Amino acid sequence: MGKTEVNALRGIDLTIKESEYISIMGPSGSGKSTILNVLGMLDVPTSGNYIFRGTNVSELSDARLAEARNREVGFVFQTFNLLPRATALGNVELPLIYAGVSRKDRRNRAIEVLEQVGLGDRMNHRPNELSGGQRQRVAIARALVTKPGIILADEPTGNLDSTTGQEIMSLLDELSDKKHTVILVTHERSIADHAWRRVELLDGNIFSDTEV
Amino acid sequence: MLGIMVGVTTIIVIVSVIAGLDGMVAKEFSRMGTRVLYVGRHQWGGEFFWRSPRIGEKEMEALNRVSLAEYIVPYSENWGESISREGNDLTGIQIIGTTEDYHLVRELPIIKGRFFSGFEVEQGSRICVVGWDIYEKLFPGGEEPINEYIEVYGVPFRVIGVIEKQGNLLTNMSGMTSDYNIYIPLPVSTRLFGRWRGLKVMVSAPSEDLVEDLEDECRMMLRASRGLHPGDPDNFGINSQDFLLKNFRDATKYMWAALVGIAGLSLLVGGIGVMNIMLISVTERTREIGVRKALGAKRSNIMVQFLLEALMVCWIGGLIGALVGFFMAAIIAAISPLVFVFSWAAVFLGFAFTSMIGVFFGLYPAIKAARKNPVDALRYE
Numbered sequence: 001m002g003k004t005e006v007n008a009l010r011g012i013d014l015t016i017k018e019s020e021y022i023s024i025m026g027p028s029g030s031g032k033s034t035i036l037n038v039l040g041m042l043d044v045p046t047s048g049n050y051i052f053r054g055t056n057v058s059e060l061s062d063a064r065l066a067e068a069r070n071r072e073v074g075f076v077f078q079t080f081n082l083l084p085r086a087t088a089l090g091n092v093e094l095p096l097i098y099a100g101v102s103r104k105d106r107r108n109r110a111i112e113v114l115e116q117v118g119l120g121d122r123m124n125h126r127p128n129e130l131s132g133g134q135r136q137r138v139a140i141a142r143a144l145v146t147k148p149g150i151i152l153a154d155e156p157t158g159n160l161d162s163t164t165g166q167e168i169m170s171l172l173d174e175l176s177d178k179k180h181t182v183i184l185v186t187h188e189r190s191i192a193d194h195a196w197r198r199v200e201l202l203d204g205n206i207f208s209d210t211e212v
Numbered sequence: 213m214l215g216i217m218v219g220v221t222t223i224i225v226i227v228s229v230i231a232g233l234d235g236m237v238a239k240e241f242s243r244m245g246t247r248v249l250y251v252g253r254h255q256w257g258g259e260f261f262w263r264s265p266r267i268g269e270k271e272m273e274a275l276n277r278v279s280l281a282e283y284i285v286p287y288s289e290n291w292g293e294s295i296s297r298e299g300n301d302l303t304g305i306q307i308i309g310t311t312e313d314y315h316l317v318r319e320l321p322i323i324k325g326r327f328f329s330g331f332e333v334e335q336g337s338r339i340c341v342v343g344w345d346i347y348e349k350l351f352p353g354g355e356e357p358i359n360e361y362i363e364v365y366g367v368p369f370r371v372i373g374v375i376e377k378q379g380n381l382l383t384n385m386s387g388m389t390s391d392y393n394i395y396i397p398l399p400v401s402t403r404l405f406g407r408w409r410g411l412k413v414m415v416s417a418p419s420e421d422l423v424e425d426l427e428d429e430c431r432m433m434l435r436a437s438r439g440l441h442p443g444d445p446d447n448f449g450i451n452s453q454d455f456l457l458k459n460f461r462d463a464t465k466y467m468w469a470a471l472v473g474i475a476g477l478s479l480l481v482g483g484i485g486v487m488n489i490m491l492i493s494v495t496e497r498t499r500e501i502g503v504r505k506a507l508g509a510k511r512s513n514i515m516v517q518f519l520l521e522a523l524m525v526c527w528i529g530g531l532i533g534a535l536v537g538f539f540m541a542a543i544i545a546a547i548s549p550l551v552f553v554f555s556w557a558a559v560f561l562g563f564a565f566t567s568m569i570g571v572f573f574g575l576y577p578a579i580k581a582a583r584k585n586p587v588d589a590l591r592y593e
Contacts, residue, residue, distance in 0.1 A: 040506070042505075042586050042590075043586075043587050062511060063510045063512070066505065066508050066509065066510040066511075067508065067510070069506070069508050070507065070508020070509075075506050075507070077503075077590075081499070081502075081503040081590070083500060083503070095507045095508055098504075098507060098509050098510075146508075
């Protein structure tokens with residue numbers, strides 16, 4: 001990467017309420033990834049502020065940011081991003097390990113969320129022993145394990161066939177029903193339609209922001 | 213990891229060998245007596261080039277006047293001789309002509325019979341005391357040797373004693389005690405072999421702290437007997453066990469230095485290997501690092517994770533190296549006269565060094581991992 005400064009986002013003003021089910025759409029180059037990174041506390045905006053539940057996250061140090069991310073953000077990636085050498089249980093426990101939770105409590109909580117996503121009988125399987133849909137469910141369980149403020153799903157069905165994709169979307173819909181704040185980042189309309197509010201980006205700006 | 217293994221193995225083997233050798237030699241040296249001085253034509257470690265006069269009657273007279281000595285034992289050594297009994301020949305025998313106190317100064321236990329008496333020496337009786345292997349070979353099947361005869365140059369000698377088996381490599385090499393020695397009274401050996409080679413003399417002090425004074429007195433007597441002027445160098449040697457031990461210790465110092473060099477080098481190579489392994493590992497797991505950071509891992513978490521992995525590699529390599537090393541040391545001890553010394557110091561040293569290598573060479577990759585930007589890392593293919 002060169003040293004030219006690329007401003008992916010040019011002045012975004014966005015407010016998301018608790019328990020909202022929102023989708024963020026846009027072609028590539030629209031700043032979709034960047035907004036995802038900022039929302040997910042993976043990156044800090046070069047200017048402007050990100051206020052999360054009253055705290056200005058953009059002013060946090062690297063370590064504090066990591067802690068906030070750990071507690072408040074649950075990621076669901078297109079490519080699942082599970083650790084291949086750990087079991088489903090081990091994968092789900094990982095955020096709790098970084099949160100400093102005791103071994104026993106970790107285990108219990110991890111089992112709880114795995115059962116919640118319907119994988120109670122597959123806890124000790126490794127990712128390569130699971131189907132794509134099951135892997136994504138493990139990822140969702142992992143995202144839920146710290147009881148985060150937001151669930152951030154980046155093309156969650158991108159690597160799944162349409163049937164399995166529907167299953168996963170149902171799961172996300174369920175989470176929204178249970179009052180989780182779910183943020184979908186996608187380029188597919190059919191996926192975005194699951195959310196109640198759609199934000200469309202274009203060239204680093206918000207093009208439209210509508211209730212669906 | 214191979215480098216670490218080789219390094220640790222080397223350390224363990226060499227330390228064990230040196231420790232074994234050192235222990236063995238020290239044991240041998242202590243048997244030789246810290247209270248004994250060895251008077252001869254030359255000083256050990258000195259020059260052999262100029263011909264010094266042999267030790268003879270004149271010198272013996274002088275030494276016999278030394279007041280501090282507990283024992284004064286002259287002896288002559290005659291190598292490569294043959295003896296026989298009832299048609300059996302033994303070659304490679306050393307015939308030592310000496311007096312009645314020899315076995316006391318040399319601390320040789322007599323297991324059968326006895327050593328000569330002063331009277332027998334004076335009389336020049338044709339008697340002998342034999343080393344264990346001579347007894348075994350000339351009197352096979354447990355035959356009683358006492359009062360039997362052995363022939364030396366056709367002359368029959370009556371066996372009056374047998375010395376307990378010594379059987380040590382070092383002493384065999386130095387010729388000081390051997391199971392292939394036969395001892396006869398000095399006047400007899402002088403008659404058989406002539407005076408041309410001269411004598412050596414062992415002079416022992418009653419206690420260790422008198423050894424230095426004894427040495428001074430002997431030196432004084434000998435110089436006087438030879439008419440040496442002050443400023444003339446000694447034309448004889450007064451040697452002590454101390455000298456040998458010091459020389460050996462100096463030699464081991466070089467061995468230790470070599471050990472440090474070799475082991476250090478291979479550990480260094482190993483360490484660089486570890487660093488490379490870890491760097492590759494970090495690169496290959498860029499995605500994973502991104503995921504972990506996304507899940508809340510701080511830089512310190514990532515760094516510790518990779519440092520521990522580097523340490524693990526080193527510890528495993530070290531453990532395997534140590535096991536192989538001890539195994540090899542045990543084998544060496546089994547097939548050689550060396551004693552197997554299990555050195556906890558070596559284990560500790562090896563462990564400490566592998567840990568240091570692990571941390572030192574693992575640090576750079578660990579820092580690299582910790583610094584990875586999660587956004588970029590997540591995008592990495």
